[in-house]
Amino acid sequence: MSELPDIYETRQARAILEALQAGDVERARKLEDHLLAEAADGPEERETLRDQLRASMLFRAQIDASSSGDEATAAMFQEILTQTCSEKVIRTTIASALLHTGLAGGELPAENHDFLTRHLDENGVSAELKELAAGIRRVP
Structure with missing residues (x-):
């Protein structure tokens, strides 16, 4: 995997992950607040973005x-994931990963x-996204 640039966003993302690894969900949430402060138009959108980021x-x-x-x-990361993120966002994250994997491998x-x-x-x-997914071969 290529090294990410040493910029504010990547440092914040690393800090969030380190806080989550340490089990410090409150610190992770504060770091998320800083990272998302400029990204959302309002509180509802900020919470949606926070859930997706996490x-x-x-x-x-x-x-x-x-x-x-x-x-x-x-297992620890899976437990934190299920405790701190909505089921809908978890399913969307998994679907995104599957789409990426399927497109890469065919x-x-x-x-x-x-x-x-x-x-x-x-x-x-x-329809474009569905068309991309339709191009992924289903194997038994």
Whole structure:
């Protein structure tokens, strides 16, 4: 994986992840506030963005830990993810990861392909996005 630039946003993202790894959800929330202060038009949008940011970071950390064989850390990230993010955002994060994986590899296992297709159908995404997903081969 390429190294991210050392800029405010990446430093904040690293700090949020470190706070979550330490179990300091309050510190992570304060850091999120700083990062999202300029990004949202109002409190409702800020909370939506906060949920999406947290879910993406935790999901990525969970996958990275699992890929490196650290199942205890992966389980910890999964627990934080399910406790701090809405089910809808978690499903959307998983669908996004599956779409990315499917587009990169050209195929997805049937269970994952079905989840992705169902999620796209249930959430009224654009025809272009559905067309991209339709190009991913479903394998048994």
